[in-house]
Amino acid sequence: MYQVKRESRSEFLSLRGWNYHLRVWGLPDPARPPLVLVHGWMDVAASWQFVVDALREDRWIVAPDWRGFGLTRPEGPPVDSYWFPDYLADLDALLDHVAGTRPVDLVGHSMGGHIATQYAGVRPQRVRRLVNLEGFGMPQSRASQAPGRLAQWLDEIAALRRGESDLKDYDSPQGVSRRLRKTNPRLDEHKADWLARQWAEPDGTGRWRIRGDAAHKVINPILFRVDETLEVLQRIEAPSLVVVASDDSLGQWWKGKYTLEEFHQRMDRVPHLERATVNDAGHMLHHDQPEALARLMEDFLAQA
Numbered sequence: 001m002y003q004v005k006r007e008s009r010s011e012f013l014s015l016r017g018w019n020y021h022l023r024v025w026g027l028p029d030p031a032r033p034p035l036v037l038v039h040g041w042m043d044v045a046a047s048w049q050f051v052v053d054a055l056r057e058d059r060w061i062v063a064p065d066w067r068g069f070g071l072t073r074p075e076g077p078p079v080d081s082y083w084f085p086d087y088l089a090d091l092d093a094l095l096d097h098v099a100g101t102r103p104v105d106l107v108g109h110s111m112g113g114h115i116a117t118q119y120a121g122v123r124p125q126r127v128r129r130l131v132n133l134e135g136f137g138m139p140q141s142r143a144s145q146a147p148g149r150l151a152q153w154l155d156e157i158a159a160l161r162r163g164e165s166d167l168k169d170y171d172s173p174q175g176v177s178r179r180l181r182k183t184n185p186r187l188d189e190h191k192a193d194w195l196a197r198q199w200a201e202p203d204g205t206g207r208w209r210i211r212g213d214a215a216h217k218v219i220n221p222i223l224f225r226v227d228e229t230l231e232v233l234q235r236i237e238a239p240s241l242v243v244v245a246s247d248d249s250l251g252q253w254w255k256g257k258y259t260l261e262e263f264h265q266r267m268d269r270v271p272h273l274e275r276a277t278v279n280d281a282g283h284m285l286h287h288d289q290p291e292a293l294a295r296l297m298e299d300f301l302a303q304a
Contacts, residue, residue, distance in 0.1 A: 001190055001193050001194050002050075002190040002191045002193070002194035002195075004049060004053065004194075005053040006025050006026075006049075006052050006053055006055075006058070007025075008023045008024060008025050008046070008049070008052075008063075009023075009024050009025075010022070010023065010024075010071070011024055012071075013094070013097060014075065015090055015093045015094060015097075016086075016089060016090055016093055017074060017075050017076055018067050018072055018073070018074055018075060018090070019072065019073050019074075019075050020064055020065070020067075020072050020090070020094065021045070021064070021065040021070055021071035021072045022045070022062055022063065022064050022065075022094075023045040023046055023048070023062075023063040023064075023065075024060075024061065024062050024063075025052055025058075025059075025060070025061040026058050026059055026060040026061055027060055028060050029059065029060050032059060032060070033099065033102055033103055033104050033105050033128050034060050034061070034062055034098050034099055034102075034104050034105070035059055035060065035061045035062070035104070035105045035107065035301070036061075036062050036063070036094075036095070036098065036099075036104045036105065036106050036107070037051075037052075037061060037062070037063040037107050037108075037112075038063070038064065038066070038091065038106070038107070038108040038109070038112035038113075038115060038116055039063065039065075039066065039069070039108075039109055039110075039111075039112050040108075040109045040110025040111040040112050040113070040135075041110060041111040041216065042069070042210070042212055042216065043069065043109070043110070043112075043199075044065055044069055044070035044198055044199055044211060045063035045064055045065045045070055046063075046070070046195070046198035046199075047109075047195065047198070047199075047286065047287070048061075048063050048286065049194075049198075050191060050286065050287060050290035051286050051290045051293055051294050051297070053290070054290045054291045054293070054294035054295075055294050055297075055298060056294070056298060057298075062094075062098050064090075064094055065211075066087060066090070066112070067082070067086065067087070067090060068082060068212065068213035068215065068216055069211065069212050069213070069216075070198075070211050070212075071211065078213070078215070079213075079215055080157045080160055080161065080215050080218065081153065081156075081157060081215055081218040081220075081221070082213075082215060082216055082218070082220075083220070083222070084115075084220065084222065087111075087115045088115065088118060088119050088122060091115065091116075091119050092119070092123065092126075095126055099126075103125065103126050103127055103128040103238075104126065104127060104128060105127075105128055105129045105131075105301050106119070106120065106127050106129070106130050106131070106238075107130075107131040107133065107297060108131070108132060108133065108135050109133040109134065109135065109285075109286055110133070110134055110135060110136075110283065111135070112135065113132040113133050113134060113135015113136075114132075114135040114136065114137045115135070116130060116131075116132060116135065117130065117132045117135055117232075117233070117236070117240075117270075118229070118232050120236045120237075120238055120240070121232035121233055121234070121235040121236045122232060122235075124235055124236060124237040124238065125237070127236075127237075127238040128238060129238050129239050129240070129241075129300065129301050129303075130236065130238045130239070130240040130241070131240075131241045131243065131297055131300065131301075132240065132241070132242045132243070132267075133243045133285060133286065133293070134243070134244055134245060134249060134283055134285065136249075136250055136258070136263050137224065137229060137263070137266070138224035138258070139224065139254060139257050139258035140224065140225075140226045140258075141223035141224045141225065142223075143223070145223060146223055149219065149221060149223065150221050152219050153218065153219050153220075153221035156217070156218040156219055157218055160214060160215055160218060165214050165217055165218075166214045167209065167210045167212055167214050167217070168210070169203065169207040169208060169209045169210075170200065170207065170208045170209075171206075171207065171208070172208060173193070173196045173197050173200065173208055174193070174196075175208065176196035176197075176199060176200045176208050176210075177189070177192040177193045177195075177196040178192075180192045180195060180196060180199065184282060184284050184287060184288070186280075186281070186282060186284075186287070186288040187284070187287050187288070191287065195287075196208075198211075199211060226266065229266065230266060230269050233266065233267065233269040233270050234269040234270070234271065236270050236271060236272075237271070237272075238272070239272045239274070239300075239303070240270050240272060240273050240274070241273075241274045241275070241276060241296070241297075241300045242264075242267050242270075242273060242274070242275050242276070243275075243276045243277070243278060243285070243293070243296060244260065244275075244276075244277055244278075245277070245278050245281040245282050245283060245285040245288070246277055246278065246279045246280060246281055247281065247282040247283070248260055249282065249283040250263060274300065276296050278292050278293055278296070279292075
């Protein structure tokens, strides 16, 4: 089993009708901004542990489980779909609690990277430095897609209501570990075994279930508008670092419908931008090369 070097502690916070779970490392430091780490889709805050362990110095780090992931659960009735603007509002409320009026160092991976980048353009005064780790956003959509997409959203909510949609369960944490390694062959057995117990939990029937709400599988009914995204990107004031992995995740996912070149063209709108590539890594680059990523992050965040 992977041996944690920097232990985290769990804290819970009531935010916008959700009992938000936070992973926290270190203690508040009035001389330094908090480092806020936000994870991607179907991931959890504990996923940052390997990078945190690889950092050269201790600092105050806060990583939330997004709504419907990990240990963050609704305080009221369950929801049947998730809306992107809610992540921005959750982050805004979290920073009110964590940092008050102080700007933060904000790092996001995948979905979290896109959220962090959008937030930095909407609330530019709240972000001191921004790091986007493969936070690509989505391909351009067309207005003609709207009727079919809304119909699909209704159908998937109905299927969820009938109990026809759920996340896969596993016979043991070892089964979860094997699933993680199948998805990411670079993830070694020790890290996978440790992560499996953060990513899933026993359900009381002898099975292990992913700590994620099945409603996350319901399609987003709102079309992705690149023109809106570009307007947000050009309003980012923080020095920003975009990091991609040497494996082309977009090429694997979208088969030419959305390319890495298109993503970089979008990011050209960010005023103060640096770019970096992590070699021998796939989309889960914070698992594949945590030491290399930690060096990139620390060197960038330490710049005057």
